[in-house]
Amino acid sequence: MDERLMFLFKRRSIRAFHRDKSVEEKDIKALLEAGMAAPSARNLKPWHFIVVTDREMLDKLSVAHPYAEMLREATLCIAVCADPEISERYWVQDCSAATENILIAAANIGLGAVWLGCHPREERKKAIKPLLGIPDNIELLSLIAIGHPAEEKEPRTQYDETRVHRERW
Incomplete structure (x- = not known):
């Protein structure tokens, strides 16, 4: 592994959290700054972010998304x-780049994180959008x-030389 890229390689999908340790507000802001530092086509920045720390809402989201059980332990x-x-x-x-920036930032400030896909799954969006207004x-x-x-x-x-093509396929 190239040591210069360790900040990327340490980003892993973390699905187990300490429920009793909340994420500090300064870290939440840092994560949002990272998300908003993502590139966007024509610099239009179409993103909006909803920050959820309420335990009851985190538990509701853990049920609304079929792969989100870890939200029962996450604090954000x-x-x-x-x-x-x-x-x-x-x-x-644009929003995928923002999501990845947040994941990389989380790993580099000592937090764990995992991406839970919603789009293009209409049933997931239908269950979650009303909860979050x-x-x-x-x-x-x-x-x-x-x-x-x-x-x-x-x-x-996860470098795999068989996935690399030079000049042509």
Whole structure:
């Protein structure tokens, strides 16, 4: 592994958290700054973020999304949303970049996080949008479960030479 890229390789999907340790407000702001530092097509920045720390709401979200049980232990969830009127063609890419920036930032400030996909699964969006009061004209791309990790995973690269093509396929 290239040591210069360790900040990327230490980003791992963390699904176990210390329920009794909340994420500090300064860290929440840092995560949001990271999300908003993502590139976006034509610099339109179609994203909106919903910060959820309420225990009751985290528990509701853990039921609304079929793979979100870890939200019962996480102390923070960030819902990454988009206004498709701002960027109809590229909101998915823009908000995916924001989601990944948040995941990388979380790992590098000592937090654990995992990406929970919502878009394009209509049944997931239908279950979650009303809980979070998301307007009909706003899209929900992802939920990010975040907290102090209760599991450790070693940094890794997933480099696979068979996936690399030079000059042509």
